[in-house]
Amino acid sequence: MRNSKPIDHSTAQNLWQVWQKTAQVYPDILAVHDPHAQIEVKLTYAQLIEQMARFGAGLRSLGIQSGAHIGLIADNSVRWLIADQGMMAIGAVNATRSSQAEQRELLYILEHSDSTALVIENLATLDKLQPELQNLSIQQIILLSDEDVPTGVYNFSQILELGASQDLGNPNITPQTLATLIYTSGTGGNPKGVMLTHGNLLQQVTGALDVYAVQPSKKVMSILPTWHSYERSFEYFIFSQGCTQIYTNLRSIKVDLKDFQANYMVAVPRLWESIYEGVQKQFREQPKSKQKLINFFFKLSLAYIKARRIWQGLDLENLAPSGWERFAAGLKMLTLAPLHKLGDRLVYKKVREATGGCLELVVSGGGSIALHLEDFYEIVNIPILSGYGLTETAPITHVRRPNRNIRNGDGQPIPKTETRIIDQNTRKPLSPYQLGLVTLRGPQVMQGYYKNPTATAKAIDSDGWFDSGDLGYVTPWQDLVITGRAKDTIVLSNGENIEPQAIEDACLRSPLIDQIIVVGQDQKQLGALIVPNLAGLEAANLIPPNSQLSDLNLETVEIRAIYREELNREVKNRPGYSVNDRIGAVSFILEPFAIANGRMTQTFKIKRNVVNEHYQDIINKMFV
Numbered sequence: 001m002r003n004s005k006p007i008d009h010s011t012a013q014n015l016w017q018v019w020q021k022t023a024q025v026y027p028d029i030l031a032v033h034d035p036h037a038q039i040e041v042k043l044t045y046a047q048l049i050e051q052m053a054r055f056g057a058g059l060r061s062l063g064i065q066s067g068a069h070i071g072l073i074a075d076n077s078v079r080w081l082i083a084d085q086g087m088m089a090i091g092a093v094n095a096t097r098s099s100q101a102e103q104r105e106l107l108y109i110l111e112h113s114d115s116t117a118l119v120i121e122n123l124a125t126l127d128k129l130q131p132e133l134q135n136l137s138i139q140q141i142i143l144l145s146d147e148d149v150p151t152g153v154y155n156f157s158q159i160l161e162l163g164a165s166q167d168l169g170n171p172n173i174t175p176q177t178l179a180t181l182i183y184t185s186g187t188g189g190n191p192k193g194v195m196l197t198h199g200n201l202l203q204q205v206t207g208a209l210d211v212y213a214v215q216p217s218k219k220v221m222s223i224l225p226t227w228h229s230y231e232r233s234f235e236y237f238i239f240s241q242g243c244t245q246i247y248t249n250l251r252s253i254k255v256d257l258k259d260f261q262a263n264y265m266v267a268v269p270r271l272w273e274s275i276y277e278g279v280q281k282q283f284r285e286q287p288k289s290k291q292k293l294i295n296f297f298f299k300l301s302l303a304y305i306k307a308r309r310i311w312q313g314l315d316l317e318n319l320a321p322s323g324w325e326r327f328a329a330g331l332k333m334l335t336l337a338p339l340h341k342l343g344d345r346l347v348y349k350k351v352r353e354a355t356g357g358c359l360e361l362v363v364s365g366g367g368s369i370a371l372h373l374e375d376f377y378e379i380v381n382i383p384i385l386s387g388y389g390l391t392e393t394a395p396i397t398h399v400r401r402p403n404r405n406i407r408n409g410d411g412q413p414i415p416k417t418e419t420r421i422i423d424q425n426t427r428k429p430l431s432p433y434q435l436g437l438v439t440l441r442g443p444q445v446m447q448g449y450y451k452n453p454t455a456t457a458k459a460i461d462s463d464g465w466f467d468s469g470d471l472g473y474v475t476p477w478q479d480l481v482i483t484g485r486a487k488d489t490i491v492l493s494n495g496e497n498i499e500p501q502a503i504e505d506a507c508l509r510s511p512l513i514d515q516i517i518v519v520g521q522d523q524k525q526l527g528a529l530i531v532p533n534l535a536g537l538e539a540a541n542l543i544p545p546n547s548q549l550s551d552l553n554l555e556t557v558e559i560r561a562i563y564r565e566e567l568n569r570e571v572k573n574r575p576g577y578s579v580n581d582r583i584g585a586v587s588f589i590l591e592p593f594a595i596a597n598g599r600m601t602q603t604f605k606i607k608r609n610v611v612n613e614h615y616q617d618i619i620n621k622m623f624v
Contacts, residue, residue, distance in 0.1 A: 009205055055087075073119070076249075096182055176197055180196050264362070439465045439468060507570050510533075525584040526580075560586055
């Protein structure tokens with residue numbers, strides 16, 4: 001099994017055909033395992049596709065036809081996957097969102113998507129939508145739970161039972177057939193419904209094989225929202241090759257990684273940061289002599305991997321080193337290699353063991369990963385391939401390859417994907433290394449925004465180029481480097497344009513900072529809203545042990561000075577530092593940015609405009 005030839009899905013016309021072929025090749029391999037479900041779930045590929053088919057046939061028995069729009073309001077579970085593919089098997093279109101989203105947003109999505117049926121997490125979620133749900137065009141309601149249901153509502157088991165004696169109806173599903181509507185976060189008004197076709201999603205399945213050929217039976221840890229395009233397309237890919245998916249959650253992820261010994265995983269920078277902080281906390285709890293030894297090894301290993309990047313031609317600041325530079329880097333590697341190997345045996349191996357010791361490949365997306373995290377994971381030999389994409393591109397357009405893993409870059413395009421960098425004002429194409437607006441073209445680009453031709457025309461031009469809204473550049477080897485969002489650019493009063501993301505990533509190296517947002521639009525200098533890191537403050541003896549954020553008083557001259565020194569040391573140490581990057585004003589936020597308070601997306605990205613709006617009074621006072 002370990003060296004099996006990848007399944008070729010290039011002739012598939014829709015996602016259901018992908019499932020059929022995989023189940024035919026690997027019927028007895030365990031497809032899904034949810035150890036955290038109320039009743040533990042384990043299904044082979046043969047069992048899983050049977051339930052998908054029965055769910056789809058059950059929907060047909062209720063009169064739901066090909067082309068119907070169905071709201072799918074639920075969270076990560078095997079049953080979500082069964083419902084999702086059951087709908088696509090009959091040619092229906094699902095409009096997806098988390099059951100944790102606000103009532104107003106869910107009702108808007110159900111109405112805007114023209115959903116005539118609703119598949120929902122449980123009775124509690126259904127009750128959340130009442131009584132307003134009765135005013136919508138919903139004719140059938142199905143729960144993914146097995147709760148007792150009122151008349152006219154069906155639970156999961158009842159739908160499977162209805163589908164046992166039905167078929168899927170043999171719908172005509174082509175690559176152009178609409179598969180799903182994924183609604184964007186909607187931080188600037190109502191969310192837009194991104195129309196993704198079977199062809200858009202199939203391109204992700206086939207294109208990802210160019211990056212890495214995953215093997216059947218290998219274990220994949222799933223933690224991101226399964227309705228989000230990033231996790232969703234990755235799952236379709238690993239399932240297309242017969243992998244086993246294990247479901248986890250934020251509370252259990254560290255234990256599950258160790259216990260289940262996952263081979264592959266996809267996540268967002270915030271998760272890699274959390275694991276890193278946990279390791280750093282364990283290091284700080286060691287005796288001083290051991291801490292010195294650990295720091296000694298990490299310092300030497302950092303020099304080793306930096307030399308190795310130059311020798312391999314993978315240093316973003318020097319992708320074409322001279323012969324002499326490569327020779328000098330190789331000599332440095334040879335000198336440091338024995339100590340790096342010793343550090344691996346004494347320290348780094350234990351870090352890998354804490355994550356199960358079997359991670360072959362992890363993918364980071366949904367935002368840039370800070371360079372200090374890149375360095376750390378490279379040192380401990382947990383390979384991270386960062387990627388790039390948007391919901392509107394299904395989402396993957398670029399991924400770093402194992403043999404071209406350029407840290408701080410966002411990878412090369414997957415097959416059939418074109419990248420063009422243009423000037424924001426003239427819209428003319430730019431040369432390699434010139435910074436501009438990133439535009440994309442390829443078979444993964446969405447059909448458009450549902451019922452919003454104006455927004456669609458603004459996003460996709462007549463030649464099919466999609467405007468990503470991101471700033472970046474490409475190298476002569478087609479490596480993409482994203483530097484920030486065009487709308488996030490901070491313009492200082494001296495006219496300097498500042499991209500905050502890179503500065504924030506640098507500041508997060510400080511153990512005193514948990515979260516940070518750089519501000520300063522139209523000001524003389526930058527400022528920062530900071531959520532302090534309790535463990536780091538305790539380790540520095542700046543607060544008493546076991547303190548709570550809500551009890552802290554950090555608004556002292558001494559603490560502010562310490563933080564400004566931390567921030568500006570890290571900012572100065574980053575590549576491309578400019579004097580305008582210096583942070584002068586600091587304010588502390590004692591409530592972390594979180595999904596629950598609406599200041600983070602479901603993929604753990606800080607909603608910059610929401611935070612700026614919520615803390616506008618504090619920001620104004622920072623610059624008085």
